[in-house]
Amino acid sequence: MNITFIIASFVAVLATIMAITRYNLIHALLYLVISFLSIAIVFFVLGAPFVAALEIIVYAGAIVVLIIFVIMMLNLKEESVEQERIWFSRKVILGPSILSIVLLGELIYILLSHETTALTTQAVDAKSVGLSLYGPYIIGVELSGLLLMSGVVGAYHLGRQKKKVQHRFLENQTT
Amino acid sequence: MKDFLWLIPTLPFLGACILIISGNANLPRRAVSIVGCGSVGAAAILTIVIMIDFLTTGQIPEYTVIVNWFSVDNLSVPIALHLDTLSLVFVFVITFVGFLIHVYSIEFMHHDESFARFFAYLNLFVSAMLMLVLADSLILMYLGWEGVGLCSYLLIGFWYEEEKNGYAARKAFIITRIGDTALAVGLFMLFAELGTLRIQDILTLAPQQWATGSTTPVTICLLLLGGAVGKSAQFPLQTWLPDAMAGPSPVSALIHAATMVTAGVYLIARMNGLYVLAPQAQLWVGIVGAITLLIAGCSALTQYDLKRVLAYSTISQIGYMFLALGIGAWSSAVFHFMIHAFFKALLFLAAGAVIMALHHEHDMFKMGGLRKQMPAVFATFLIGSASLAALPLISAGFYSKDQIIWLSFASQQSNIWFFLAAVVGAFITAIYTFRMVFLTFYGEAKTSVSHMPGNLITQPLVILAVLALFAGFIELPHTFGHVTLFSDLFSTTLPPVTLRPNVESHEWIIQTSTGLLTLVGIAMAYYFYVIQPKIADDIHASTIETHRFWYAGWRFDSLYDAIIVKPILFFARVNKHDFIDKLYSALVELSEMMSALFSRSQNGILRWYIMGIVAGAVIIITFTLIITP
Amino acid sequence: MNAAIADQALMLAGILFVLGLISVLIRRNIIFMLISVEIMLNAAGLAFIAAGARWGQPDGQVMFVFILTMAAAEVSVGLALILQIYHQLKTLDSDAADKMHG
Incomplete structure (x- = not known):
């Protein structure tokens, strides 16, 4: 299992690095899909098969597909790739990278500075997740439902192609 | 007559109100004259009625409350009048001489645009001065005191189109203000110490409260002296008076004779009970008077301007009054004040007539020969000059000034220096007075007379001349008739003068010698300016430096310029941009700078904001790690 | 399975999060920024899962489900916004949308 986890982790990190450096x-x-899949394996290793399935279905499936649809709708040409190449310069990367790596160093330092207590990790199956979702976290579920609802309404409202509205006095001048 | 006392200051005030409200254009000149002169004239008639009443029955209306001015907690200040013989004399001079000046002004100012404004100011001036001398409390007196200051400012700057007149008015106002500040502080101290500002209460409380010569009354008296010095143009605040000649001649007459400059004399005479408690302060009154009378006399010797000679002579004569106050000769000071009011008003009005006749020519060396051309003015001017120079026996000025000189020798509180100053002053007075007379009226005519004064000018002159001749006979010295009508008036209000032992026998010697000195002075003036003008020129040429020094009024103006005005201007220039404000503007600039800095960070670029969040996270986590290891 | 895996998973979550952060900082394309945010959210979810596994409790997974929900809603609204921006500005440059200086 350990080997599986390490390999999956490497794949996840490498895939993410590749994803963020593509033009x-x-x-x-x-x-990104590869990265999500490998993280799903990590979830599986961590004893969370239900969430691993959700990761594949929702992240790798739904969300990425949604983004792809939008990219198709935008109908981007070859120039956009060139544009990315121009924007992606070494100078731009340097500052944020240093800052972020400082942050990472601090995170790892925090993680390492706490001694690990030997507790056995056991698998948490979908049933217990479902029980706590509809038990103590029922309010959270309701709120999630509301959030999705507002997401749907917001997406519909924002995504609609509106006619350009001009003032009625200006209308006469332009036409 | 008690019921009519309140009308005396109110009538001129009403006159001023009517003239101010009706404005410049609305009233015809005749109406303005009637209102202006009528109000003061009615006040004068009332005063004379009260005087006659007093002289026949010996009763005097002492105290009336007009209206309650203000009351705070348990302090209530009424507008209350107090009349005793001292204020009666002042009220008489103010209303009577003031009335004559008003009448004179009708003709003198006839062609002036702002005829009504002039009379409004004059009425207000008289009203304020009456309030000053009639006030029952020092607060009310201070009101009159400031009112007088205001009116002097308005009147000196009456012809405000000319810049130097405005300058002179401001100078008068500011310099007297220095004295007023001292007076105000003195009043505060009095109130803090005694809890009252009613003059009668103060005079009765003060001797119970303080021992003679203790510090508090001396301080208060010196502060009051400061106020008096400012108002009365005494050393060291005398510089405003010569410049005050910028006003029209009747104004000068009013300021010098009836109002304003005599306020200081009145104040000190009124507070005599305090000065008795403070002999050191009283000595200073005398010293101020002695110094002033010599300084001003010397300056008067060198002036060219007719009115400036008279201005310096006023300063000098008021110096005599202060000297008299300083040696405890209270009634002599008031006597000299009254006589001085008559002859000084006469001299100024006559000088005004001369100046008007000669196309506003002020320089005496360009006059001359007016004796035959303007006989009436010459005669009255001569009488006034005789009175000013104290021509023995026939002039009123002799009797008043002689009394002061004699008492400066004989009084217990006097010393030899005061006596010498008084005698030398008398000699100088005789010279400069008749220098003025001879230059103006003798010799050959240098400027032609264009305009003969009419009745309204000559009649006040004649009345004043009669007074300047004969008013002295109500008080004759011991050696010569011994009439004490005037000083008897003050038997209850002013303390008598204490003489040194065994001096009575010297009185006639002093009188004779000062009389002779005066005659010698007149003779010298005649010799230098009529018979041998060349000698005067030679003396002038040989002492040119002294001459200039005296001409400039002992250069007090330059002195004050150098030690007060220049440094203040310097600081004003240095602090033009208020360095304390720099502190606040720096604060403003700092916040503006910060604002610009932060608004630059608000640039709308999303990644910049995320960068900020990340940097903040890094900083916060780092701090947490450092704080909690 | 031992506890070390949970710690390593947390480190993995940290690495992935920082990668997403770097990406969101260096990219100007809005869609890339959205993807990067997804990476970061996913890393946060991974941290929850690791913590839940560490203690053998279902709460971590519950939190992941909430994050998932939130990410789905965010992507839908975000993509709608991107469509609008592209429609208005004819570009996907996030720096171009700075007219409001907000």
């Missing part, structure tokens, strides 16, 4: 959006998304 082409579709390529990036494909690497």
